[in-house]
Amino acid sequence: MAQTTTKRNRRASAATKKRRTITPEDLLKFQLVSNPQISPDGRCIVFVKKHVGEKNNYVSNLWIVDTDGGQPRQFTSGEKDSAPQWSPDGSQIAFVRSPKEEPPQIHVIDSRGGEAQPLTKLPEGSIGEFRWSPDGRRLAFGFRETATERTKAAEKERKENGLSTPAWVIDDVWYRLDGDGYFGAQRYQLVIVDTATGQHRKLYTKDTLGGFSFDFSPNGKQLVVATNRDKKAMLRPWKDELLLVDVASGRIKPIGNLPDGPKAAVRWSPDGTTIAFAGRIGGSDGIYSTENVKLLTCRPTGGGVRDLLDGEDYCLLACPIADTSEAHFEPTFEFSPDSERILVQLGIRGGTKIASIPTRGGKLTIHTRDRLDQQMGNISRDGKKLALSIGNATKLAEVAVADVTSPRLATTTLTDFNGPLHKELALIKPESHWIKAEDGHKVQVWVIRPNSGRNGKKSPALLEIHGGPHAQYGSGLFHEFQVLAAAGYAVFYSNPRGSKGYGRDHCAAIRGNWGGADWTDIQAVTRFMQQQTYVDNKRLGVLGGSYGGYMTNWVIGHTRDFSAAVSDRCVSNLVSMAGNSDFVEEQDDYFPGNFWDRSQPRWNQSPMQYIGNAKTPTLIIHSEGDLRCNIEQSEQVFAALKLLGVPTRLVRYPRSTSHGMSRQGPPDLRMHRLHQILDWFRKYLG
Numbered sequence: 001m002a003q004t005t006t007k008r009n010r011r012a013s014a015a016t017k018k019r020r021t022i023t024p025e026d027l028l029k030f031q032l033v034s035n036p037q038i039s040p041d042g043r044c045i046v047f048v049k050k051h052v053g054e055k056n057n058y059v060s061n062l063w064i065v066d067t068d069g070g071q072p073r074q075f076t077s078g079e080k081d082s083a084p085q086w087s088p089d090g091s092q093i094a095f096v097r098s099p100k101e102e103p104p105q106i107h108v109i110d111s112r113g114g115e116a117q118p119l120t121k122l123p124e125g126s127i128g129e130f131r132w133s134p135d136g137r138r139l140a141f142g143f144r145e146t147a148t149e150r151t152k153a154a155e156k157e158r159k160e161n162g163l164s165t166p167a168w169v170i171d172d173v174w175y176r177l178d179g180d181g182y183f184g185a186q187r188y189q190l191v192i193v194d195t196a197t198g199q200h201r202k203l204y205t206k207d208t209l210g211g212f213s214f215d216f217s218p219n220g221k222q223l224v225v226a227t228n229r230d231k232k233a234m235l236r237p238w239k240d241e242l243l244l245v246d247v248a249s250g251r252i253k254p255i256g257n258l259p260d261g262p263k264a265a266v267r268w269s270p271d272g273t274t275i276a277f278a279g280r281i282g283g284s285d286g287i288y289s290t291e292n293v294k295l296l297t298c299r300p301t302g303g304g305v306r307d308l309l310d311g312e313d314y315c316l317l318a319c320p321i322a323d324t325s326e327a328h329f330e331p332t333f334e335f336s337p338d339s340e341r342i343l344v345q346l347g348i349r350g351g352t353k354i355a356s357i358p359t360r361g362g363k364l365t366i367h368t369r370d371r372l373d374q375q376m377g378n379i380s381r382d383g384k385k386l387a388l389s390i391g392n393a394t395k396l397a398e399v400a401v402a403d404v405t406s407p408r409l410a411t412t413t414l415t416d417f418n419g420p421l422h423k424e425l426a427l428i429k430p431e432s433h434w435i436k437a438e439d440g441h442k443v444q445v446w447v448i449r450p451n452s453g454r455n456g457k458k459s460p461a462l463l464e465i466h467g468g469p470h471a472q473y474g475s476g477l478f479h480e481f482q483v484l485a486a487a488g489y490a491v492f493y494s495n496p497r498g499s500k501g502y503g504r505d506h507c508a509a510i511r512g513n514w515g516g517a518d519w520t521d522i523q524a525v526t527r528f529m530q531q532q533t534y535v536d537n538k539r540l541g542v543l544g545g546s547y548g549g550y551m552t553n554w555v556i557g558h559t560r561d562f563s564a565a566v567s568d569r570c571v572s573n574l575v576s577m578a579g580n581s582d583f584v585e586e587q588d589d590y591f592p593g594n595f596w597d598r599s600q601p602r603w604n605q606s607p608m609q610y611i612g613n614a615k616t617p618t619l620i621i622h623s624e625g626d627l628r629c630n631i632e633q634s635e636q637v638f639a640a641l642k643l644l645g646v647p648t649r650l651v652r653y654p655r656s657t658s659h660g661m662s663r664q665g666p667p668d669l670r671m672h673r674l675h676q677i678l679d680w681f682r683k684y685l686g
Contacts, residue, residue, distance in 0.1 A: 019426035021486035024674035031417035038387035040090040042380030067401045133220040142188040178627035178659040208233035218272040226266040237286030257303035262287045265331040271339040278331035290508035293317040318347030318500035320474020337383040345376040367409035373476035394427040437524040445494040448485040460539035460685040461490040467546030469498040496521030514605045539685040557610030564684035568621040574602035582627040617647035619680040628659035
């Protein structure tokens with residue numbers, strides 16, 4: 001028996017040696033799955049599969065796979081099909097199709113197959129979330145119409161007449177969003193459409209920002225809408241409220257006796273007795289905050305607010321990030337069909353867990369233990385099956401089904417789109433470590449050790465720092481990390497204070513004090529890198545994007561430990577950043593003071609104040625279309641380093657790209673970015 005095991009291990013080792021290292025170009029081979037939705041009868045799951053097309057584009061279609069096994073099959077043929085939802089009786093699937101030259105429309109396709117038919121005939125605009133009514137006779141959806149002077153037809157007419165692009169006339173601080181672009185005064189409105197005739201009408205138009213969520217009552221006669229009607233909603237997120245909107249008349253009735261605080265992802269229980277939503281009781285913060293986002297419930301008639309996570313130090317917005325999946329900064333939970341429990345997705349210590357809690361309050365049960373990248377879908381009508389996707393740090397996510405009746409939520413993986421690619425690649429499993437910072441605080445660190453560094457030879461090492469800052473590195477496959485490890489670098493990454501997933505205090509430790517506890521933790525990670533016998537301490541590099549770019553800038557202004565740096569879509573000047581980001585910062589809120597006449601606290605926390613100390617050769621990367629961290633943040637660093645004589649390069653990506661370019665940008669530019677990083681570290685670290 002021992003001899004058989006030894007032979008098997010040798011064969012496995014030989015097969016591993018035959019595998020090749022991953023490259024930036026492997027991005028072109030990834031098959032990415034998302035949004036798994038199980039049919040009401042639990043027999044099959046529809047999902048979105050995305051891959052890179054022949055023309056440097058992303059192609060996404062709907063696919064279906066049976067929950068008892070079998071080969072998945074392509075279900076739609078459009079190039080940009082997304083957001084599938086089963087009709088309540090399971091006979092149809094609604095989804096959004098976004099043709100290249102035409103406005104996006106909601107389409108419907110028979111669940112047995114056939115040609116998809118457009119349900120809506122909307123003018124040019126953007127479709128938000130949508131939901132079926134319980135009887136299947138209607139769909140409610142969010143829609144933001146493009147302003148007449150901004151349509152493609154208007155642009156064509158101007159070109160024909162030699163006219164200029166019109167000016168934006170802005171009256172509200174909320175007029176643009178990174179990845180979405182400029183929309184001016186246009187807002188999402190709640191629209192309802194008849195699924196038999198396609199006739200639609202506006203039902204609710206009072207949301208100030210257009211960021212509402214909604215759900216049908218079980219009898220389909222009302223919608224509950226989580227909304228903000230305040231004239232200064234951008235600066236008063238605690239003014240969110242829940243409204244009951246009558247489907248027939250559009251009449252509005254606020255749900256009374258609810259506390260101030262943000263309210264999102266609203267859901268109505270199947271038995272009609274309870275409304276659940278993600279939010280917070282009191283405080284002045286919006287949903288994205290250092291404070292935990294809780295799972296709250298109330299009565300449809302008003303009052304009876306209950307915090308189901310009271311006493312639990314978890315946040316519904318603790319989103320693990322990777323570059324092979326879209327960052328999902330939205331709370332995810334579902335009522336069980338009997339309304340007795342709520343299943344909820346939690347980001348905990350870099351992993352994604354599926355948990356449940358009684359609707360009337362009680363003990364939270366975590367059903368999954370492994371450190372996985374899991375994205376929860378919906379539940380079958382009998383409450384026995386859950387659709388989800390599952391991946392990990394060395395395996396791209398695939399569609400799976402879970403047995404909800406099992407305490408451990410036993411899962412079965414149903415697809416293997418990336419199996420052939422994984423058999424080619426020698427991906428490296430990260431090693432997890434816990435270290436102590438100087439003040440005793442514990443920090444979780446992962447290392448991807450290059451195969452070249454396992455034979456006693458010292459390797460150059462890189463410290464990756466995540467963005468947010470209130471996010472977390474997670475358990476999904478990170479293409480960039482694996483590419484860097486394949487090039488011979490030991491890749492270290494961690495979740496220092498400021499990160500989500502480790503409790504409220506760990507996250508809130510840097511509120512209004514960037515460069516404090518987070519810098520203490522980063523220094524501890526740096527010392528941990530230097531203590532590893534396989535690391536060449538003379539060849540250390542540091543890199544990060546967004547807040548990770550902020551901390552990279554901070555590092556080069558405070559230490560000589562690193563011989564090369566890459567600052568990507570960075571924050572460098574918190575004074576100017578406060579006024580030119582898509583999310584304008586209120587005074588005396590997250591940071592003390594303001595950014596005009598009481599700006600010293602922000603300036604004290606700005607890497608630009610310390611950039612004069614920098615000597616580290618630095619590659620700077622930024623997108624001209626970045627509305628979150630304006631490109632002037634990188635321009636300041638580039639100009640200063642050039643004047644200081646520090647070896648510096650600025651790579652500017654076009655206005656058509658945004659803050660999320662490394663994850664959702666054009667494939668050719670994403671690969672170009674990775675090669676720029678590799679070339680920079682190769683030049684300065686070897």
